[in-house]
Amino acid sequence: MLRLLQGRRSVRAYLPDPVSTEQLTYLLEAARWAPSPHGRQPWRFAVITRQEARQRLAAAMGERWQQQLALDGQEPEIVQIRLQKSHERILTAPAIVVPCLYLEDLDTYPDPERQAAETTMAIQSLGCAVQNMLLAAYGLGLDGGWMCAPLLLPRHRA
Incomplete structure (x- = not known):
């Protein structure tokens, strides 16, 4: 496992080879196994090809x-x-996976402190899900990279 962690790199130039539906499904399945608050998995993934x-x-x-x-x-x-x-x-x-966080899927609390903690846990769990996908992609021989610019478009639909 340590070799997998040490070998993975974010890349910024890609080969034109398509990513198969099976490979994308595998990556999404890897994301599904990330820890999440109360097992809620408050995320969805938009796959753009x-x-x-x-x-x-x-x-x-x-x-x-x-x-x-x-x-x-x-x-x-x-x-x-x-x-x-x-x-x-x-x-x-060849493929872009956009992680989306759904705060409405979280448990709700009457006090702001616990609600803020719930949101923090959700954000952390989404990061774990993305890391799982990046590691799974590397394990399949695919390259990937984390890109933050989509955060500037929280409501955009491709």
Whole structure:
């Protein structure tokens, strides 16, 4: 197991080889075995393989990210380079799995302290599920990478 953990790397350039339905199912099954608060598994996964959907996702993410980078004071040339790399990464990945957290699936409590803890546990469990998928992908000989830009589009539909 340690070799699996040490060998896995996030990659940013992908081969054009398709990921099979069987492989994607295997990755989703690996995610299902992640720990979750009270066994609720408050997550779902959107699997994007169609080029048109990837293009819409890349465009929406790029537009929002460009605004954020400008607010950060990044130079316009640097912003364009970063956007181009991100865009290429999304468009060349043969499959994208978008993890989605469903807070309404959690237990509810009358006090904010326990509710906040429930939310924290849900976020942690989603991270565990994604890690399971990344390790399973590596075990299958596939490369993958964690990408944070989709957080900028919490309500977007590809």
